[in-house]
Structure formats: structure tokens, C-alpha cells
Amino acid sequence: MSTAVAVPHQPVEGWHEPSRGVVGMVCLIIAESAIFVIFVVAYLYYIGKSLTGPYPHDVLELPIFATVCLLSSSVTVHFAVHELRAARVARSAWWLAATVLLGSIFIGFTAMEWYQLIYHDGLTIRTNLFGTTFYSLVGLHASHVIVGLIMLGLTLIFAIAGKVTQQHAERLEVLSLYWHFVDAVWVVVFTVVYIVGR
Amino acid sequence: MATQTQPPAGTGTAPALQRHRGFFEVMQDWITTVDHKKIGIMYITYALIFLLVAGVEALLIRIQLAVPNNTFVSPEVFNRLFTMHGTTMVFFVGMPILFGFGNYLVPLMVGARDMAFPRLNAFSFWISAFGGMLLYFSYFAGSGLYGAGTAPDVGWFAYAPLTARVFSPGHSTDYWTFSIFLSGIGSIGTALNIVATTLCMRCPGMKLNRMPLLVWLYLVTSGLVFVTISPLTAAQIMLCIDRYLGGHFFDTQAGGSAVLWMHFFWIFGHPEVYILVLPAFAFANEIIPVFSRKAIFGYPAMVAATVGIGFISLSVWAHHMFTVGMGPGPNAFFTFSTMVIAVPTGIKIFNWLATLWGGNIHFTVPMMFSIAFLFQFLIAGLTGIILSVSPFDWQLGNSYFVVAHFHYVLVGAILFMIFAAFYYWYPKMSGRMLSNALGKWHFWLFFIGFHLTFDFMHVPGLMGMPRRIYTYEADRGWGFWNLIVSSGAIFQAVAVLIFAYNLVVSYFKGETAGPDPWDAWTLEWSTSSPPPSYNFAVIPTVESRRPLWDLKHPEEPDSQYE
Numbered sequence: 001m002s003t004a005v006a007v008p009h010q011p012v013e014g015w016h017e018p019s020r021g022v023v024g025m026v027c028l029i030i031a032e033s034a035i036f037v038i039f040v041v042a043y044l045y046y047i048g049k050s051l052t053g054p055y056p057h058d059v060l061e062l063p064i065f066a067t068v069c070l071l072s073s074s075v076t077v078h079f080a081v082h083e084l085r086a087a088r089v090a091r092s093a094w095w096l097a098a099t100v101l102l103g104s105i106f107i108g109f110t111a112m113e114w115y116q117l118i119y120h121d122g123l124t125i126r127t128n129l130f131g132t133t134f135y136s137l138v139g140l141h142a143s144h145v146i147v148g149l150i151m152l153g154l155t156l157i158f159a160i161a162g163k164v165t166q167q168h169a170e171r172l173e174v175l176s177l178y179w180h181f182v183d184a185v186w187v188v189v190f191t192v193v194y195i196v197g198r
Numbered sequence: 199m200a201t202q203t204q205p206p207a208g209t210g211t212a213p214a215l216q217r218h219r220g221f222f223e224v225m226q227d228w229i230t231t232v233d234h235k236k237i238g239i240m241y242i243t244y245a246l247i248f249l250l251v252a253g254v255e256a257l258l259i260r261i262q263l264a265v266p267n268n269t270f271v272s273p274e275v276f277n278r279l280f281t282m283h284g285t286t287m288v289f290f291v292g293m294p295i296l297f298g299f300g301n302y303l304v305p306l307m308v309g310a311r312d313m314a315f316p317r318l319n320a321f322s323f324w325i326s327a328f329g330g331m332l333l334y335f336s337y338f339a340g341s342g343l344y345g346a347g348t349a350p351d352v353g354w355f356a357y358a359p360l361t362a363r364v365f366s367p368g369h370s371t372d373y374w375t376f377s378i379f380l381s382g383i384g385s386i387g388t389a390l391n392i393v394a395t396t397l398c399m400r401c402p403g404m405k406l407n408r409m410p411l412l413v414w415l416y417l418v419t420s421g422l423v424f425v426t427i428s429p430l431t432a433a434q435i436m437l438c439i440d441r442y443l444g445g446h447f448f449d450t451q452a453g454g455s456a457v458l459w460m461h462f463f464w465i466f467g468h469p470e471v472y473i474l475v476l477p478a479f480a481f482a483n484e485i486i487p488v489f490s491r492k493a494i495f496g497y498p499a500m501v502a503a504t505v506g507i508g509f510i511s512l513s514v515w516a517h518h519m520f521t522v523g524m525g526p527g528p529n530a531f532f533t534f535s536t537m538v539i540a541v542p543t544g545i546k547i548f549n550w551l552a553t554l555w556g557g558n559i560h561f562t563v564p565m566m567f568s569i570a571f572l573f574q575f576l577i578a579g580l581t582g583i584i585l586s587v588s589p590f591d592w593q594l595g596n597s598y599f600v601v602a603h604f605h606y607v608l609v610g611a612i613l614f615m616i617f618a619a620f621y622y623w624y625p626k627m628s629g630r631m632l633s634n635a636l637g638k639w640h641f642w643l644f645f646i647g648f649h650l651t652f653d654f655m656h657v658p659g660l661m662g663m664p665r666r667i668y669t670y671e672a673d674r675g676w677g678f679w680n681l682i683v684s685s686g687a688i689f690q691a692v693a694v695l696i697f698a699y700n701l702v703v704s705y706f707k708g709e710t711a712g713p714d715p716w717d718a719w720t721l722e723w724s725t726s727s728p729p730p731s732y733n734f735a736v737i738p739t740v741e742s743r744r745p746l747w748d749l750k751h752p753e754e755p756d757s758q759y760e
């Protein structure tokens with residue numbers, strides 16, 4: 001049997017396919033969204049079902065400033081990508097730094113809120129259903145923010161060290177997609193926990 | 199008209215010219231590889247080993263149940279056996295084998311040189327493999343109090359509140375949780391790779407409606423994986439929070455709900471079985487046309503039906519919960535949605551039949567398995583429709599009728615098509631044909647064993663025999679039927695051993711296979727057997743769904759008709 005192989009081949013005009021990084025990140029976002037949906041469903045299902053206090057309306061305050069910071073960080077990361085596409089690496093690095101700063105402020109506020117809840121209001125993950133679902137959902141989101149901050153921080157460090165060039169713009173865009181996802185999830189979590197659930 | 203391109207001389211020729219490589223060099227090659235073909239073969243081999251292990255667990259179960267009042271194993275061991283059998287078969291046999299074939303075939307079929315993210319591919323395999331090792335490590339490493347020993351014993355679906363710390367002390371449940379969690383990460387990674395490869399790396403000319411149907415089905419399967427595995431991951435995180443951080447997700451004492459676990463698990467569990475079956479359909483879509491010598495009937499309808507099955511499968515989960523007391527409204531909804539999913543599935547069956555109709559049928563071993571698949575899958579679907587009627591399910595739910603139904607699908611449809619896929623693609627992967635004679639022994643013994651076991655298993659179910667009982671009284675009348683069921687298991691075991699022997703012996707002594715032993719039409723058959731590590735010296739271009747048909751029949755190419 002012949003081992004020579006024949007492969008069909010004709011030139012083809014105008015063959016375009018989407019970017020692998022973007023498709024891969026979208027798939028990851030879909031999968032992570034499904035995880036968040038389940039935690040949101042659990043949160044919604046258990047609203048009003050805690051047998052003992054503290055209850056949401058007793059202890060929760062709207063985290064307006066933290067939310068503004070986080071949502072603004074989506075704008076700053078968008079500009080960071082834009083500047084990198086235009087090969088202005090230094091400006092991109094400043095926008096990245098702003099993103100990391102705003103994201104860190106958000107985490108800082110979450111930490112302060114949790115300190116208050118745990119030590120002054122006596123709400124822990126095992127206190128009641130509200131505690132369990134609150135810390136799980138908000139904590140899951142916060143952990144995704146932290147992962148995003150680590151990635152953005154690394155990129156910032158590489159940019160400062162002069163290793164980032166215009167060629168990396170698409171990769172930064174893929175990372176920014178993740179960051180936009182994290183922000184979108186916060187909009188949902190904020191609505192469910194601080195508006196609907198209170 | 200497609201032109202042929204000969205790759206440079208010396209590529210893809212016989213391996214006799216390679217220098218001898220030491221054992222450690224070969225090991226290092228395989229352990230560090232990012233080549234989708236090697237990763238695919240590792241997935242498949244890994245799954246085969248677990249198939250044998252879980253098969254032994256099944257044999258032990260069947261020995262225990264063969265006669266009434268048996269004491270072959272204790273009730274505690276029995277609980278571990280069916281838990282491990284189910285968990286292993288779904289997560290460490292089914293998923294890896296299907297991802298293994300997907301990994302191997304998808305890049306070749308779309309004309310790419312590898313998956314979109316080769317390192318993620320390797321990572322996904324190794325983390326899944328570690329998950330499997332972790333699950334079986336539980337047999338050795340158990341800790342905990344009396345009765346809560348080693349391997350998990352909570353059923354493959356680990357219902358709450360049995361899995362709560364107070365009812366399952368020790369770590370056996372945690373081995374279940376973590377091993378599946380890890381394998382889930384691997385599954386999501388592989389699915390991501392398949393989607394990215396399919397959407398971004400098709401060779402020029404391969405528009406989406408020119409892809410092989412196998413690639414379409416793997417695309418839909420991967421999409422399902424994203425929204426299916428994640429709910430299980432979420433539920434397992436919740437279970438760990440309950441067990442170790444004092445959470446109350448499934449804790450009824452604190453107002454939580456054990457039924458919530460059931461919802462979350464079955465939101466995973468039902469689409470999961472579609473994740474397992476769609477690749478089996480994918481194999482049928484490739485094998486049946488080739489051995490009918492006809493293109494698949496109704497390609498667009500097949501794609502639409504597959505997408506439809508994918509969507510509808512997300513809406514049927516609570517048919518596993520009819521006896522929980524959801525009320526007439528939800529029961530009616532889920533009965534309806536379960537019946538609706540039969541429509542696109544039926545379309546697929548009719549299209550396979552229409553492919554066979556008027557074809558020139560060759561009864562090769564893969565084709566024999568495929569034809570058995572067709573009518574076994576039909577019967578499995580019919581018993582599924584029986585169970586979908588919720589009042590009927592109140593009688594049959596949690597009985598051996600359900601066990602018979604799902605094994606009819608898992609073994610009769612999925613495993614049969616997996617065997618077909620082995621016989622069809624083994625020549626491509628190894629360069630050797632599997633022994634035809636041994637293949638026929640494998641087929642007939644397995645076929646007889648399968649029907650002895652799973653046809654007759656419906657009867658004790660109808661007579662009221664519940665699932666997961668470790669023994670039963672003699673005056674029930676179940677003993678006669680259970681004995682027949684257990685005897686079938688022996689035939690299946692022998693058949694699988696013959697198959698394993700065939701796999702090993704044919705690698706060394708099988709007839710050499712050329713690039714295209716079956717006279718097939720998709721791009722993987724244009725490479726040598728086995729393909730070189732880079733797959734294609736020149737990236738192919740295609741003008742129709744059957745590029746090799748176009749090459750072989752330049753006077754009547756498919757591109758003229760599509």
C-alpha cells in the first residue's frame with residue numbers, strides 16, 4: 001500500500017477567521033458566568049429564609065464608591081488597550097496603573113466591609129443562610145477580581161520594564177475582556193445582593 | 199476542480215528509519231508533549247484502563263446481586279462499589295475517551311496542525327488524570343470514623359444531606375468532590391480548545407457548512423460543557439463550604455434545602471449525558487456514510503437537530519426529580535420538555551436510516567457496532583419516553599427500570615459507538631488494522647452479553663426492585679431475572695478482554711494500514727498512518743464536505759453539487 005499522501009490544495013481568496021485568544025476568553029467567560037449564575041440562584045432562592053439574624057437590611061450599606069471605582073476601571077483598561085494598539089506604551093502603562101489602583105480600592109472596600117460585618121455585626125459564613133450565600137457570592141466575585149488584578153499587575157510590571165510592545169495589544173485586549181466580565185458580574189451581584197436582597 | 203499537492207518526499211514514510219530511542223526518552227516525550235494526537239491517545243488509554251477497573255466494580259456488583267440474600271460483599275462495600283462504578287464510568291471513562299477522540303480528530307479534520315492552545319491541552323489532560331488518581335487514592339488513604347471509611351459511598355450523584363459532615367464524616371466524600379472538580383477543570387479546558395480550534399483554525403475553504411459533522415457535534419458538545427460542568431463545580435464549592443466552613447447551602451436545620459443540591463446536580467447531570475452521547479452521534483455521522491458508500495443524508499438537518507438537542511437538554515433536568523414533590527406544574531413542564539427532545543433525536547435517527555437506505559452496505563466491524571447502536575439507541579430512547587411521563591416515573595423511578603434505561607444508552611449506544619470508533623480510527627492512530635476475526639468475536643459476545651444483561655434488567659425494575667440495594671429477599675421473584683442479568687455481565691467481560699487483547703496484539707502484528715484503508719472522505723485520511731507530528735506538510739484547502747471524494751472522483755466532485 002502506498003504511503004505517499006495527496007492533500008487537496010487550491011489557493012483560496014479572502015479567508016478570515018476570528019482571533020483564537022478572543023474566542024478562548026469568550027468561552028472561559030461563558031463557563032465562569034455559569035458558575036456565577038448558580039451562586040446567584042442560590043442567593044435569590046435563600047432571600048428571606050434565614051432563621052436567625054443578622055439580616056441584610058440590618059447590616060448592608062450600598063457600596064457606591066467601590067462600585068464606581070470598579071466600573072471606572074473598565075474604562076481605564078479600555079483606554080490602556082487603545083493606547084497600546086497605537087504603540088503608545090507609556091500612556092498605556094499609566095492607564096493600566098489606574099486600572100490596578102481602582103481595582104485595588106474596590107478590594108480594599110470589600111475588605112473593610114467584611115471586617116465590619118464579621119467583627120461588629122457578627123455575620124460569618126456559618127451564621128445563617130444570608131451569611132453563607134453572601135460571603136460565597138461576593139467572595140467568589142472578589143477572588144475573580146484578585147486574579148484579574150494579578151494579571152493586570154504583571155502586565156503593568158512588564159510594561160514598566162519595557163517588555164510590552166504594540167504586538168501585545170491583542171493579548172491585552174483578551175485580558176481586558178476578562179476584566180469587563182468581572183465588572184459585569186459585579187453589576188449583577190450588586191443588584192442581587194444590595195438592591196433586590198435588602 | 200481540486201488539485202493534488204504531493205508533500206516533500208520523505209515525510210510521513212515508514213518509521214523504520216528512526217533511530218532507536220531509550221525508554222526514558224520516550225517517557226519524557228509523552229509526558230511533556232503538547233501534540234494533540236499524543237494527548238488524545240493518552241486520554242483514550244487512560245480511559246480504557248479505568249474502563250477495566252470500573253468494569254471489575256460492575257462485575258462485583260453483579261456477583262453480589264446474582265442470587266438473593268447474598269453475602270459476597272458487605273453493604274458498606276456495595277455502596278462504595280456502585281458509587282465508584284458510576285463516578286469512574288462517567289468522569290474517568292466517558293469524558294476522557296470522548297475528549298481523547300475529539301483531541302485526536304478535530305485538528306486533523308479541519309486541516310490544522312494542532313489545537314488552538316496546545317499547552318492548555320496538555321494541562322487539561324494531566325489535571326484530569328490527576329483527578330482520576332485522586333479518586334482511586336481514596337481506596338488507600340481513607341480516614342474517618344466507623345463506617346465512613348475509604349472510597350466515597352454516597353452514590354455518583356452524592357445527594358445532600360447524606361454528604362453533610364455529620365452524615366459522611368471523614369474524607370471519602372471529599373475525594374469524590376475534589377477528583378471531579380479537577381476533572382471538570384480539564385473538561386472545560388479541552389472544550390475551550392475544541393471551540394477555538396473549530397472557529398479559528400479551519401483550513402482555507404472549510405466554511406462552517408463544509409466541516410465534517412463530527413466537528414459540528416464536538417463544537418456543540420463543547421458549548422454544552424461550558425454551561426454544564428460549571429453548575430457542578432459551583433455545587434461542589436457549595437458542598438465544601440458546607441462541610442468545612444460551616445455553610446448552610448444544603449443544611450435543612452438552618453433553613454437550607456437538600457432539594458437545591460438535586461436541582462444543581464441535575465442541571466449538570468442531564469446535559470452531561472448529552473455531552474456523552476453527542477460524540478457517539480459524531481462517530482455515527484462519520485462511520486455510517488463511509489460503509490454505506492453514501493454521503494450523510496440531510497447534513498443541514500443534522501446540524502440543526504444537534505443544536506436543538508443541545509439547547510433542549512438544558513431544560514429537562516428535573517425529570518430526575520419527579521418523585522421529589524415539585525407539584526403538577528413543574529412535573530408537566532419537564533414531562534413536556536423531555537418528550538420534545540425526542541423530536542430532534544428522532545430526526546437524527548431517520549437521517550441515519552436514510553443514509554443506509556439504498557446504500558452499498560459493507561459489514562465491517564465498525565459498521566456492525568454502528569448498526570447495533572442504531573436500534574439499541576432507539577429502544578433506549580423509547581424507555582426514556584416511558585420514564586418521562588411523570589406518573590409512570592413515580593412507579594418506576596429509582597428502580598432497576600431506570601438503571602436498565604440509562605445503561606441501554608450508555609452501553610448500548612455510547613459504548614457501542616466508542617467501539618466502532620476504535621475499529622475505524624485505530625488504523626489511522628497506529629498504522630495497523632485491528633484483527634477482523636477478533637473484532638467479530640468481540641462484537642457478538644458483547645452484543646449477546648449486553649442484551650442478556652440490559653434487556654432483562656427492565657423486568658425486575660417493573661417488578662419493583664429498587665436501585666442501590668445490596669441484596670433482596672428470595673420470595674420477591676427477582677432472583678431469576680438478576681441471575682440472567684449477571685450472566686450477561688460475564689459475556690461482556692470476556693468480550694472486552696478480547697478487545698483489549700486485540701488492541702495490544704494488532705499494534706505489533708496487525709496488517710499494515712495505509713493512509714486510507716476505508717476509502718473515506720475526510721481530511722484525516724489524507725495523512726499517513728500514523729500522521730506525522732505536524733499533520734500536514736502543506737495546509738490543505740477544501741471546496742466541499744468530502745474533500746477526498748473530490749480528489750478521487752475529479753469527474754464528479756461534491757463541489758459541483760453543494
